[in-house]
Amino acid sequence: MVEIFWTVAAFAVGVLSAARLTRLVIHDAFPPSVWFRIRWDDVTKKDGEPNGWNPLFHCHWCLSPWMTLIILSWGWWSDTDGFWWFFNLFLAGGYLAGMIVERDGEDA
Secondary structure, three states: OHHHHHHHHHHHHHHHHHHHHHHHHHOOOOHHHHHHHHHHHHHHEEOOEEOOOHHHHOOHHHHHHHHHHHHHHHHHHHOOOHHHHHHHHHHHHHHHHHHHHHOOOOOO
16 A cells, blocks of 8 residues: 555656656746757757757647656656655646646736
């Protein structure tokens, strides 16, 4: 029973973490993310038109399965070691906190 709890918890944290990473890469104004998207466009566009790979880092439906695969595979192979939990709880918690603040009803 305890193992099932930790497996479900790791899955939930991993999926939230992958969602946060996906948003970070695709949508956020974080300077390294913006830099990466510009460089990606430089490589994956010809004459200003995107090729088949360009949407990967512009589409959350395209990128999120791969982010989830990376995060959950890391958890599986590391047996969800302490660093895995720290890193992914940081991202998942930050994502949940941001979603709560976004929807708390207060106008800025």
